[in-house]
Amino acid sequence: MELLRRNSIKTQVIKSLLVLVVVALILRGGREQRSSQAKPTRPRKFESFEYSAMSCRAHSASLTEFGGVGDGKTSNTKAFQTAINQLSQFATDGGAQLFVPAGKWLTGSFSLTSHFTLYLHKDAVLLASQDLNEWPVLKPLPSYGRGRDAAAGRYTSLIFGTNLTDVIVTGDNGTVDGQGEFCDIQISNLTLLNSPNWNVHPVYSSNILVQGITIIAPISSPNTDGINPDSCTNVRIEDCYILSGDDCVAVKSGWDEYGIAFGMPTKQLVIRRLTCISPYSAAIALGSEMSGGIQDVRAEDIVAINTESAVRIKTAVGRGGYVKDIYVRRMTLHTMKWVFKMSGDYGNHADGNYDKNAFPEITGINYRDVVADNVTIAARLEGIADHPFTGICMSNVTIGLAKKAKKQPWTCTDIQGITSGVTPTPCGLLPDQGAYKSGGCDFPADDLPIDMVEIKKCTHRISYV
């Protein structure tokens, strides 16, 4: 806790631009009791509950106090914004938390405030509004130049915030539902504006806990990633279930010359106990916007079903930056096109001014203890000519091929590395080291600071008319 507090103060001082969206969620052991102490003249409802989080708050309120209606039809965008604006006054007075009761809460995007907790009841569903007016277009992020692919800017995420610190979105497995209908609409408008609509997108932030969240984004929408840590340090994503038309977790750090100039990496990222369904994308993607660098990513206990690839590294000449010290272990995979994919020719530039000599450095990529079945192609690993991806290590990987698998399970160009105990027999560029290379590929034994954060038990009691 102290460590976290010191870090967050340090971050505030150091970063003049801090954009933070934190989603934490917790609550396996959460309890809730309701007691109706109705008096004939003035019926009031009392709700009290306990939950676990990095910080507890001194003030509590319920969305219904601000005119919220959880009928799945009434827009709650204004209620959220009014509530958060009013609660923001407590930022310097112990912080505040907003309770979202059981119900279907239709809403457009809303922004959070510092020292704030958004708590979703387990039967609370945030439904993304289908009214585009409730989705303001934001100025592009400086590390992306003109906006991820748009000159005009970008749509906000459902839950977003800029320049914040100490924000938690938590609950008892409450649900955020992107609503397929809307995002179809989005496809037509996405194609025009080419705007990303990332679900949970923390940017230029540190000390982020994303825990126990379920994200159901429409599979038919290609630009609705699940969780995107972007130029963030010390991030922990765990116990999440994501159904997505894009990558379940996409790790990013800026785009081409803008990302190189901004120079803010994503590092010290833990992803554990992720369940992903992503028929057209990856369970974990690194890039393609990685120009600020991606380093020290530790992923473990990943389950992916009907997913295009398990881990995918995407980059291109012009990106610069690096992807290094990546560690993945214990993946269980069913029905994949590729288990491992690396692409050095992803293309997709911010504009024509990218530096044609800005070669990304991809090195130290470790995959171990992987079991996959019904796989079409074991791996497609394509580096950059004269700038190979190096230090690739794979150990104890068993890939069961599908009946209709491609004849050649491995495609490798411009890569260097080693393997041990991998079936089917890897390509010649990944020579087999025989028996296990001193216990297999690396996975760090130390804890990252975000793993040492103490989780507190918070209690809240709310009474409202």
Ligand SMILES: *[C@@H]1O[C@H](CO)[C@@H](O)[C@H](O)[C@H]1NC(C)=O
């Ligand atoms: C972020 O907040 C700090 C301090 O509150 C302020 O100095 C800075 O200008 C803000 N930056 C942006 C981009 O809003």
Ligand SMILES: *[C@@H]1O[C@H](CO)[C@@H](O)[C@H](O)[C@H]1NC(C)=O
């Ligand atoms: C959370 O909700 C999802 C979807 O409703 C469900 O599949 C999952 O089992 C729930 N997790 C817990 C821990 O209750």
Ligand SMILES: *[C@@H]1O[C@H](CO)[C@@H](O)[C@H](O)[C@H]1NC(C)=O
């Ligand atoms: C798409 O956006 C345009 C304006 O950018 C708007 O006129 C149109 O109604 C939108 N389409 C849908 C289906 O919402």
Ligand SMILES: *[C@@H]1O[C@H](CO)[C@@H](O)[C@H](O)[C@H]1NC(C)=O
């Ligand atoms: C190989 O990986 C599987 C699946 O994660 C695991 O059960 C097994 O213990 C591993 N074997 C060794 C020798 O580490």
Ligand SMILES: *[C@@H]1O[C@H](CO)[C@@H](O)[C@H](O)[C@H]1NC(C)=O
């Ligand atoms: C294997 O994968 C194919 C798609 O490649 C799918 O149609 C089939 O149902 C899968 N089989 C099993 C047993 O999951």
